[in-house]
Amino acid sequence: xxxxxxxxxxxxxxxxxxxxxxxxxSFFVVVRRLAFAGMGISHAAxxxxxxxxxxxxxxxxxxxxxxxLIALGIGWFSRKGKIHEDTVIGIxxxxxxxxxxxxxxxxxxxxxxxxxxxxxxxxxxxxxxxMIVGIVAILALSFITIFFKELLFLSFDExxxxxxxxxxxxxxxxxxxxxxxxxxxxxxxxxIVLVSALLxxxxxxxxxxxxxxxxxxxxxxxxxxxxxxxxxxxxxxFDVASGAAIVLVLFAVFLISMALSPRRRYMKRKLxxxxxxxx
Amino acid sequence: xxxxxxxxxxxSSGGKKCQVIIxxxxxxxxxxxxxxxxxxxxxxxxxxxxxxxxxxxxxxxLLRVIxxxxxxxxxxxxxxxxxxxxxxxxxxxxGYVPQQVLFDPLFPVSVYDVVMMGRTCCIGTFRFxxxxxxTAVLESIxxxxxxxLEKRPIGQLSxxxxxxxxxxxxxxxxxxILLLDEPTSGLDIEGQENxxxxxxxxxxxxxxxxxxxxxxxxxxxxxxxxxxxxxxxMHLHGRPLEVLGSDRLKEAxxxxxxxxxxxxxxxxxxxxxxx
Numbered sequence: 001x002x003x004x005x006x007x008x009x010x011x012x013x014x015x016x017x018x019x020x021x022x023x024x025x026s027f028f029v030v031v032r033r034l035a036f037a038g039m040g041i042s043h044a045a046x047x048x049x050x051x052x053x054x055x056x057x058x059x060x061x062x063x064x065x066x067x068x069l070i071a072l073g074i075g076w077f078s079r080k081g082k083i084h085e086d087t088v089i090g091i092x093x094x095x096x097x098x099x100x101x102x103x104x105x106x107x108x109x110x111x112x113x114x115x116x117x118x119x120x121x122x123x124x125x126x127x128x129x130x131m132i133v134g135i136v137a138i139l140a141l142s143f144i145t146i147f148f149k150e151l152l153f154l155s156f157d158e159x160x161x162x163x164x165x166x167x168x169x170x171x172x173x174x175x176x177x178x179x180x181x182x183x184x185x186x187x188x189x190x191x192i193v194l195v196s197a198l199l200x201x202x203x204x205x206x207x208x209x210x211x212x213x214x215x216x217x218x219x220x221x222x223x224x225x226x227x228x229x230x231x232x233x234x235x236x237x238f239d240v241a242s243g244a245a246i247v248l249v250l251f252a253v254f255l256i257s258m259a260l261s262p263r264r265r266y267m268k269r270k271l272x273x274x275x276x277x278x279x
Numbered sequence: 280x281x282x283x284x285x286x287x288x289x290x291s292s293g294g295k296k297c298q299v300i301i302x303x304x305x306x307x308x309x310x311x312x313x314x315x316x317x318x319x320x321x322x323x324x325x326x327x328x329x330x331x332x333x334x335x336x337x338x339x340x341l342l343r344v345i346x347x348x349x350x351x352x353x354x355x356x357x358x359x360x361x362x363x364x365x366x367x368x369x370x371x372x373x374g375y376v377p378q379q380v381l382f383d384p385l386f387p388v389s390v391y392d393v394v395m396m397g398r399t400c401c402i403g404t405f406r407f408x409x410x411x412x413x414t415a416v417l418e419s420i421x422x423x424x425x426x427x428l429e430k431r432p433i434g435q436l437s438x439x440x441x442x443x444x445x446x447x448x449x450x451x452x453x454x455x456i457l458l459l460d461e462p463t464s465g466l467d468i469e470g471q472e473n474x475x476x477x478x479x480x481x482x483x484x485x486x487x488x489x490x491x492x493x494x495x496x497x498x499x500x501x502x503x504x505x506x507x508x509x510x511x512x513m514h515l516h517g518r519p520l521e522v523l524g525s526d527r528l529k530e531a532x533x534x535x536x537x538x539x540x541x542x543x544x545x546x547x548x549x550x551x552x553x554x
Binding site for chain 1: 343346348367368370371373375376377378380382383385386387388389392393396397399400402404405432434445448
């Protein structure tokens, strides 16, 4: 049995924690349309990792600081309203990656280590890494539980949320910071290139299956955790990269949810009625 | 007339009316752009005030000044006897219905959930809704005539029903003042009529003071007690028919008005149009 090994146990524990946090954030990523922001922040992490490799500090630490700065930058520029959010993300994301490429070259760090950040290295996790994942998870879960109502209101209708006196700016920046930190620890699991899948697919799948946020949250959690389990198992069994295996399982589950979606059935019925009335 | 205070609503004020909103010589800017200049008016308790003006006249900014979201450069704002800073803690007495809620039609919330959002500040951080919250939400949904649709996803309602949901959300607190920013935009004539009919019923039933912003004069003429016409500065303040009949309205809009003659009830002779 694979989970008799220490590294596999650590992978499973860290993977489960990351899946839970990512699935919950995924809900807000989908309803608040933060998918591109998530992708931008995760790719910008490459710059942060390179910075760490070049400066000789723990790359996850430097990536954490770097991603939080990028997230705040995205929030600040887009709230100023002078540039659109997606434009800001496009600019910061490419620039941070370019910085990463230059730094990696200067530090002569084109090595296996870098590859593990790009594509994940969950099986190489140490207990210290698992602890860091746990701390970030506690932070993220507390933020989401404490401000859940407020986050929901703000995602639905920011203008009225502001008018009713909620600290909208604080909560919005809080969400971005929590997302940035989660992305950084999730890099261990699936890597920089694939991490945005964990932030988008569970929420997207769940939205196909329920039209109420309680159901969406439940489905998102189920999808995320089950896919990480299945992905890890398959990667172990067939000896393929764990990150890619997890993402492919997520994609398969998403396709199935599309086929089963009661929402699509509803839309079809509507369309059918419309056609009948029209004829 | 004296100023209203929050406690007036909970103690008997001897049937005397008071002023809920007072603006004196208020000017406000968005960035470096002066959008409001020298606005002075007051709103008596229980009055339905229509604010008209062309697009970009500063109507939305006026509402934001009242809510304390935009700090005026100059002038005094008092709402229920409070300055905007004090008002921050009493915002649950003000219901706000925004222009067009640009929500995602697939957003996974029901009618009940959306109305419950209105009580977010009252429930308090890290708390679940209590029985009083649930009762208030259901009562609001009933008041706008949407009973039975509580569990329906918001995206599956018609435009008019959605507007009612946002009205219910604005009413589910201890609402004394209702601020509406073009809430009927996007509705057809019948939808607009229904919405305003409902609004004026609720106003009477709950003795609300209403500020209704619109660029559509015809709709407001029928229902408003008073009309203020602004286009950066204030042009007119008076009863609907007086305002609508005035040449100064054209001046404010800088174009001819094509409003239906005969709407807006009797003009009362002897009452001067205030400026």
